[in-house]
Amino acid sequence: MFTMTEKMPSATSVLSAYASFAGSMMFVRSIANEFIPEQLRTYLSSAFCNVFSRNPSLLIFVIQEFDGLTRNQVYEASEIFLRTKITPTINRLRISKAPRDKNVSVTIEKGQEITDFFEEIQLKWRYVCSESEKPNPNDPYQPNIKSEQKSFELSFDKRYKDRVLESYIPHVLGKSKQLKEENKVLKLNTYGSFYGGDGSGNSGVWGSINLQHPATFDTLAMDPEVKQELMEDLERFVKRREFYKKVGKAWKRGYLLYGPPGTGKSSLIAAMANYLNFDIYDLELSNLQSNLELRSLLVATTNRSILVIEDIDCSTDFKDRETDQQQEQQWYQAPETKLTLSGLLNFIDGLWSSCGDERIIIFTTNHKEKLDPALLRPGRMDMHIHMSYCTPKGFRLLASNYLSIHKEHHLFGEIEQLIQEAQITPAEVAEELMKREGADKSLGGLVELLKRKKTEQNEAKDGEDEETTNEEQKKQKLEIEEVKRPRRTNYRGRGRGRGMRLRRW
Ligand SMILES: Nc1ncnc2c1ncn2[C@@H]1O[C@H](COP(=O)(O)OP(=O)(O)OP(=O)(O)O)[C@@H](O)[C@H]1O
Numbered sequence: 001m002f003t004m005t006e007k008m009p010s011a012t013s014v015l016s017a018y019a020s021f022a023g024s025m026m027f028v029r030s031i032a033n034e035f036i037p038e039q040l041r042t043y044l045s046s047a048f049c050n051v052f053s054r055n056p057s058l059l060i061f062v063i064q065e066f067d068g069l070t071r072n073q074v075y076e077a078s079e080i081f082l083r084t085k086i087t088p089t090i091n092r093l094r095i096s097k098a099p100r101d102k103n104v105s106v107t108i109e110k111g112q113e114i115t116d117f118f119e120e121i122q123l124k125w126r127y128v129c130s131e132s133e134k135p136n137p138n139d140p141y142q143p144n145i146k147s148e149q150k151s152f153e154l155s156f157d158k159r160y161k162d163r164v165l166e167s168y169i170p171h172v173l174g175k176s177k178q179l180k181e182e183n184k185v186l187k188l189n190t191y192g193s194f195y196g197g198d199g200s201g202n203s204g205v206w207g208s209i210n211l212q213h214p215a216t217f218d219t220l221a222m223d224p225e226v227k228q229e230l231m232e233d234l235e236r237f238v239k240r241r242e243f244y245k246k247v248g249k250a251w252k253r254g255y256l257l258y259g260p261p262g263t264g265k266s267s268l269i270a271a272m273a274n275y276l277n278f279d280i281y282d283l284e285l286s287n288l289q290s291n292l293e294l295r296s297l298l299v300a301t302t303n304r305s306i307l308v309i310e311d312i313d314c315s316t317d318f319k320d321r322e323t324d325q326q327q328e329q330q331w332y333q334a335p336e337t338k339l340t341l342s343g344l345l346n347f348i349d350g351l352w353s354s355c356g357d358e359r360i361i362i363f364t365t366n367h368k369e370k371l372d373p374a375l376l377r378p379g380r381m382d383m384h385i386h387m388s389y390c391t392p393k394g395f396r397l398l399a400s401n402y403l404s405i406h407k408e409h410h411l412f413g414e415i416e417q418l419i420q421e422a423q424i425t426p427a428e429v430a431e432e433l434m435k436r437e438g439a440d441k442s443l444g445g446l447v448e449l450l451k452r453k454k455t456e457q458n459e460a461k462d463g464e465d466e467e468t469t470n471e472e473q474k475k476q477k478l479e480i481e482e483v484k485r486p487r488r489t490n491y492r493g494r495g496r497g498r499g500m501r502l503r504r505w
């Protein structure tokens with residue numbers, strides 16, 4: 001990743017030294033300005049400086065931007081780290097801001113130096129940029145391509161080589177990781193270019209927008225114990241790199257969120273992303289045409305991210321086991337055949353075991369009972385989280401968030417009683433609390449809504465009960481008639497009083 005060099009005088013530096021030795025610097029400079037191209041001039045002057053700063057006890061690490069084709073992580077980290085070390089003595093800085101960055105970033109310009117101290121070691125950073133030209137055989141109008149090689153030179157006393165390598169460089173890497181995390185803007189990546197993304201319209205490309213979902217664990221009304229357990233689970237997960245390595249398991253975790261619409265499943269996903277500072281990849285399976293497409297999408301996801309598949313029960317026709325198995329065979333035979341749930345899961349397992357770190361996968365559903373057993377099998381989803389209708393505790397949290405009532409209100413008792421008798425989602429409560437100005441009016445509105453719901457739900461229940469009783473009675477009548485017609489069908493009556501039932505034999 002980086003190379004160590006002891007400064008050796010190059011031909012040009014010798015020339016410069018000679019010029020200095022022979023006479024006036026000014027004279028050399030003015031000649032140089034006139035006759036030597038700027039590029040070469042920059043190079044000569046830097047070489048000149050090097051000769052005069054040459055110190056046999058110094059060791060220099062050269063940290064280049066690229067290591068072959070990939071970006072050198074030490075370079076990237078150094079660039080971020082040095083932003084925190086800028087002092088007023090530096091007189092040239094580069095400022096920039098990418099569209100999604102939170103802040104303007106300030107970095108040193110070429111030729112500038114920064115001194116840092118680590119324990120008792122003094123370290124000098126220097127940012128070096130050199131241009132070169134490469135032949136360009138593909139374009140006759142532009143026979144040469146200019147390229148810029150950027151690097152940092154880190155110089156220090158040779159005696160500290162091991163400590164710099166073993167302690168200082170890891171310190172730079174760690175510090176830059178922390179800074180990156182602090183300034184990270186979370187992204188919501190969606191399949192296709194619907195959200196703009198790179199605007200290319202290419203299918204198979206994740207389009208991304210900033211994730212600015214305000215949900216956090218603090219704003220989420222859910223069972224406090226489950227919430228606590230989940231937060232601890234997430235914390236444990238991100239700390240367990242070594243553990244996963246030791247036991248030979250992919251560093252991933254799966255969560256299944258289930259519950260009726262409006263109970264906060266999507267909000268919980270946003271809260272998890274905000275809590276961990278992970279990007280989200282929202283995968284809509286019904287948009288996918290083939291396994292190949294799925295694979296290219298999954299390969300393009302990054303580490304420290306959450307892959308979300310919402311409404312898994314209806315997102316694609318993952319059918320019963322029989323159909324699933326037939327499809328699964330096709331999974332391996334023809335890559336363009338339809339997806340299968342277990343195929344998808346196996347594929348994710350395989351992919352993430354080989355090249356993914358710190359991955360979370362979340363499935364959501366409104367109907368857990370409709371799910372494929374493959375998904376519910378132990379070991380598949382590590383935690384099943386039930387998002388329920390609003391509870392009294394959930395209501396208290398919403399009242400505190402939406403109305404800033406942190407203690408008591410004379411309507412709380414009535415509301416909490418009604419919440420236990422009627423089913424209402426946190427989304428409905430939240431909406432009601434936002435409708436009116438003032439706590440009394442909002443809570444009064446909620447009481448009315450709850451009463452209406454209670455009546456409606458009771459009526460619906462009575463209707464259902466009546467329907468069931470009618471159906472039961474019809475069935476019983478039919479069954480009794482069947483019994484009355486002896487031996488016409490293979491039914492045997494099992495008399496059990498009023499609830500007489502028939503069993504096929
Ligand atoms: N548990 C909750 N705590 C706080 N707010 C909630 C909760 N559940 C829902 N809300 C509010 O209701 C809105 C809709 O909820 P959300 O989209 O998270 O529900 P969902 O369970 O994902 O629903 P669906 O099954 O329809 O996707 C949220 O933006 C939030 O304002």
Ligand SMILES: [Mg+2]
Pocket residue numbers: 265266267310
């Ligand atoms: Mg949702």
